[in-house]
Structure formats: C-alpha cells, structure tokens
Amino acid sequence: MKRLFFVFLAIFFSVQSLSAQNTRAYLGYNIFYSPKDGPYIETYVSIDGRTVEWKKSPNKLFQAEVELTLIFEKDSQIVSFSKKIIKSKEVKDSSGMQIEFMNAQRFAIPNGDYILKIKMDDMNDTLDADYIMTNISIAIPDTAASISSIEAVQSFSETEKAGNASHSGFDFIPNIYNFFSERDSIFTFYAELYHVDLSTGVGEPYILNYYISSFETNQVLPRYKRFERRKAQSVDAILGQFDVSTLPTGNYVFTIELIDKSLSTIVQKDYFFQKENQHIKMDETDVSSINIINTFAELITGRDTLIDIIKSMRPISSTEEVEFAKYIIKQGDDHLLQQYIYNFWQKRNPLEPSKPFIAYMVEVMRVNREFKTSIKKGYETDRGIVYLKYGQPNSIMKEYHEPATYPYEIWHYYGIKGQSNVKFVFYDTDLATNDFKLLHSNAIGEMNNYNWRLQLRKRDSGYKSIDQTGREVDEWGTRYNEYYEQPR
Missing domain, CATH: 2.60.40.3880 (Immunoglobulin-like)
Structure with missing residues (x-):
C-alpha cells in the first residue's frame, strides 16, 4: 500500500x-x-x-x-x-x-x-x-512600520557561518508546531521590526510591549507581560523568553505591539499557540469564596437552568474554564454553579458583569432559534458555536439545492481577532437535520481543511494530482468557488 x-x-x-x-x-x-x-x-x-x-x-x-x-x-x-x-x-x-x-x-x-x-x-x-x-x-510595506512573523524558537546559538535560519547573529532552530507540551517550560521568540523610524521619526522613543493573552477571552495575563523602551530605527529585532511552566492548558495569543509617545499603537503582530499543562487546574476555592448576594447570578435558579447556561458559555470559554465547568456540573451544588457564572462574567467585565451576560444570553437565544436541530440546541451546533465565538458574519452565502454539492453556507467576516478576510464553510451531509458541520475555515485556531471543495462535491471521492483540488473550476450549476473567493 x-x-x-x-x-x-x-x-x-x-x-x-x-x-x-x-x-x-x-x-x-x-x-x-x-x-x-x-x-x-x-x-x-x-x-x-x-x-x-x-x-x-x-x-x-x-x-x-x-x-x-x-x-x-x-x-x-x-x-x-x-x-x-x-x-x-x-x-x-x-x-x-x-x-x-x-x-x-x-x-x-x-x-x-x-x-x-x-x-x-x-x-x-x-x-x-x-x-x-x-x-x-x-x-x-516599504513606507510604514511593520513586524515580521513571530518565530517560536526551539533553540538558538551564536552564528559561526550564516545559513537560511540565521538572524541577528544567531542560528535558530524554529518550533514550527504552535504547540508546547508540559516538557516545554520556556517560550522563546524572535521577531524583527521594520521602518519604525518612518512612523515616529529617526531616534524617536517608543514602547515595545509583548504579552500573552487568552485566545477565547482576549484577557492579557499579567504574569506574562513585558515592555521595553526603544528608539526608532529602520531595522531592529527582539529575542525574548517567558517561563510558561505554570501556564494552564489552553489556547493563547502572544502579541508584540509598538506604542508611540502619544500612546497610540503603531503596529501589532500576533502569534497563536497552544499549551498543555494537565497538572495546572482552576482552584475551586477561588470560585467558592465569591459573594453573589444581590447579584444577577443569585437570581438564576434551578439546576437545569444553571447547567444549560454554563454549557452555552462553552464557545467563549478557555480550555481551563471548559474543564472546570465539566467538574462543577458533576460535583458542584447549585450555589457553586451560580458562583461560577458570576465569576466567569466578572472576569470579563469587573464593573458590570451583568451587562455582557445579558448580551450573550440574547445571542444564545438567537442561535437556539436559528440553528437548533431535533437533537441539539443551537449553541451546540457548529454554526451556533462559531456565531457565539465571533459574532454575526458580515455576509452569509447559502446554497441548499446545487446539483453537485451538499447544502452549504459560506460565512465571511471582514476581521476577527486581528485576522482579516476570515471565512467559514459549513455543509449538511444528511440533508434532513439542519445540522450543518464546519467543513473548513481559514481562521486561526479553527479547522483548516485543504480538501474542503472535494468533500463538498458529492461526486468526488479523492484526488491524486497536485492540480485536482476542486479549486480550478466549479461544477456545472455550482458557485462555491465564486462565493468563497469573492464573498458578497
């Protein structure tokens, strides 16, 4: 074989x-x-x-x-x-x-x-x-400040003879996997800064911030935040490290941003990565000590209702929060569930936690209405999850009756989480349940399926040539390439 x-x-x-x-x-x-x-x-x-x-x-x-x-x-x-x-x-x-x-x-x-x-x-x-x-x-660009790709570094040493992975006097062995296991206790990164002087003036001071934030919540983790004061040059570089030995399992974004003297952002670059740290868990005592008297969470009663709300929050939860929620649903009493809900939203809006909670519940009701199936609530479906994570798309192209494809939808976002021109392709293979599965997306952290066009076309079962991708031409009566490449 x-x-x-x-x-x-x-x-x-x-x-x-x-x-x-x-x-x-x-x-x-x-x-x-x-x-x-x-x-x-x-x-x-x-x-x-x-x-x-x-x-x-x-x-x-x-x-x-x-x-x-x-x-x-x-x-x-x-x-x-x-x-x-x-x-x-x-x-x-x-x-x-x-x-x-x-x-x-x-x-x-x-x-x-x-x-x-x-x-x-x-x-x-x-x-x-x-x-x-x-x-x-x-x-x-040649005429404005920019940042290179952020290179995660497995190891580096001083350059003796420059090679294809040499920069700034060092030879780098890159970590190309965007994944850091429990054995990877140090996150090392390298990046280059270009034409900062064109945006600020030669020699002008600026601040270089770099930090790690939660991918799901966008919250910056205070322990993983640094800054440097620099003077603008045509070309500059940064080589740095964070100790991530106690960073919990989850999805994260490492960010480098340049701030001018008026505190405006000059330019920013992000790097998505995942960390595994199974021995680091949320502490139940941190939640159980929270006072919810006279808060919106105290008004939420009934175990089934509490569990349903917590499950609906999963699309915007961190990996650590997802695992903790599973635990308290099995082991916790109703009061702990109320405390968890309050703590979840207080972390996202310390002054008015009820405000984002109410807004999110409105969206949950919407996806439950629009995307529910006979056996799933809307927030459990792929379309519902994407909607709750990223909001309403800027456009949706729906095709349910093309002769050569399964029913499909192509969602387009102008921008999400610092990434522009983001697309999601959903399709329904059983033709009856309204349960459209995510087939492909170019969003960071989502499923990227090179063969999505071939899987969408019922008559294609595979390919062997570099030219057989389903990209070159639409089947008669189909428009998926047009909708994907030129969303409306």
Whole structure:
C-alpha cells in the first residue's frame, strides 16, 4: 500500500493531510524583510524519521532521503521554485531512526498573494510522490512600520557561518508546531521590526510591549507581560523568553505591539499557540469564596437552568474554564454553579458583569432559534458555536439545492481577532437535520481543511494530482468557488 505524507501547516496550527497513512512531514514558514532585497519567506520542513524508509549504505550506516519540491505561484505563473534532497544524518540502527530531520530555505518574493505547491517523494521507496498546497500572503510595506512573523524558537546559538535560519547573529532552530507540551517550560521568540523610524521619526522613543493573552477571552495575563523602551530605527529585532511552566492548558495569543509617545499603537503582530499543562487546574476555592448576594447570578435558579447556561458559555470559554465547568456540573451544588457564572462574567467585565451576560444570553437565544436541530440546541451546533465565538458574519452565502454539492453556507467576516478576510464553510451531509458541520475555515485556531471543495462535491471521492483540488473550476450549476473567493 502506498505510503503518503501528512503535512501539518504550522503557521495557523491547522492540519492538512493527504491520506490516512503513517508517513508525516511538518511545514512551517515565517516572513521577513531585507532592506536590500525586500520581503522573503523562510520555509521549514521537518520529516518524521519513524515514518520514512531508511537505506543501508556501504559503510553499514542507515540514512533517509526525501526529495522536496516547493513551487510558489501567483496568477498561475511560477514566481519561485526549489527542488532539493533532504537527507537525515546517518545512524547505526533503528534506535537512531526515531528522529526528525529539518530543511530550511529562503525565497525572495515580493508582496502579494501566492499558492505554495509542495511535492514530497521518499527516495528510498518506489512509490509515487505526494502533493499538497496552501495559500500564503506576504505584506511588508516599504513606507510604514511593520513586524515580521513571530518565530517560536526551539533553540538558538551564536552564528559561526550564516545559513537560511540565521538572524541577528544567531542560528535558530524554529518550533514550527504552535504547540508546547508540559516538557516545554520556556517560550522563546524572535521577531524583527521594520521602518519604525518612518512612523515616529529617526531616534524617536517608543514602547515595545509583548504579552500573552487568552485566545477565547482576549484577557492579557499579567504574569506574562513585558515592555521595553526603544528608539526608532529602520531595522531592529527582539529575542525574548517567558517561563510558561505554570501556564494552564489552553489556547493563547502572544502579541508584540509598538506604542508611540502619544500612546497610540503603531503596529501589532500576533502569534497563536497552544499549551498543555494537565497538572495546572482552576482552584475551586477561588470560585467558592465569591459573594453573589444581590447579584444577577443569585437570581438564576434551578439546576437545569444553571447547567444549560454554563454549557452555552462553552464557545467563549478557555480550555481551563471548559474543564472546570465539566467538574462543577458533576460535583458542584447549585450555589457553586451560580458562583461560577458570576465569576466567569466578572472576569470579563469587573464593573458590570451583568451587562455582557445579558448580551450573550440574547445571542444564545438567537442561535437556539436559528440553528437548533431535533437533537441539539443551537449553541451546540457548529454554526451556533462559531456565531457565539465571533459574532454575526458580515455576509452569509447559502446554497441548499446545487446539483453537485451538499447544502452549504459560506460565512465571511471582514476581521476577527486581528485576522482579516476570515471565512467559514459549513455543509449538511444528511440533508434532513439542519445540522450543518464546519467543513473548513481559514481562521486561526479553527479547522483548516485543504480538501474542503472535494468533500463538498458529492461526486468526488479523492484526488491524486497536485492540480485536482476542486479549486480550478466549479461544477456545472455550482458557485462555491465564486462565493468563497469573492464573498458578497
């Protein structure tokens, strides 16, 4: 049976897979700027040594080889191209094959929107190569301040001979996974700052803030906030660290922002990541000590009502809050449930916690009315969850009767959580329940499905060519490409 590659596109923490086999590769990329050559992109491909073939050489050592082809296209024209053989280090036996081996490359590419096509071929087998593609947008202006991609760093050392992953006198090994396990106690980052002097004036003072916030609540975590006073230059850089050994399991955003002397934001850059820390839990005593007398939470009675409200808050809850809510629903009394509800909204609005609570409950009633099914409340459905997390879309395109597709909806947001032009694709495969499932999104932290077009089209069951993506042309009577690329 053919061995295929999984490709994980780490930039959005989204998984793109070619087949349900065991060979895995990981792709990450960062965008930087050179005053001499303009924007460039660094790509990092890491191959899981446990899932490729190893060949014994005449010196009785084993080595793996993968041919990697990267093609950057714009308007169907090739802009840049590379074909290389990625070789592992030589090992003595199978115990040494439990490694990952990485390749880093640089491509000087102007600002614009591109398609990156990737071909990978295990050179030690006789099977066909595998393909995948992803969209990349490059936008670093020449006339205003900007920040490079934020690079999460696995390790770094002083540069002896500059390579494709060298910056500011250091060689970096990037962490391309956007995921930090319990073993990862330090979050190290690197970023470059461009043309700050054009926004403030040469040598003018500004403040560089960097901090970690909850992805779900946008709340900045005070323990993970730093600032530096700097003077504006044409090119600058920052290399820093946070101890995240006690950061609870959850979704987070690391932010770098530049503030001018009038306290206005010059520019900001975000980096989404996930942290695993199963031994760090919410403390029940922090909630059970809260006084709810004469608050809105005291007026909410009935265990079923309390549980329903807490479950409806899940779309906007942090991972830590979700787990704690599960616990108190099983173990807590009604008073603790009331305290949890009050604490949840007080954290989001300390002065008037009832105000966001009431506004949110209005939205819950709306999604329950519009998206409910015969077995689910609206807030439990994918459309309801997205609506409650991100609000009402700026546009919704609905197509329920196209001949070649399942019924589908494409939601478009002008911007959410610092990301512009965000889209969600939902579809209904059983044609009866009104339970539209999330098929694809380009939103950070959401499911990104490279094959969404093929899954939407009932008559397509798979593809083998790099050109068979469902993107090139709509089936007769269908408009999903038009609606996705040009939302109304």
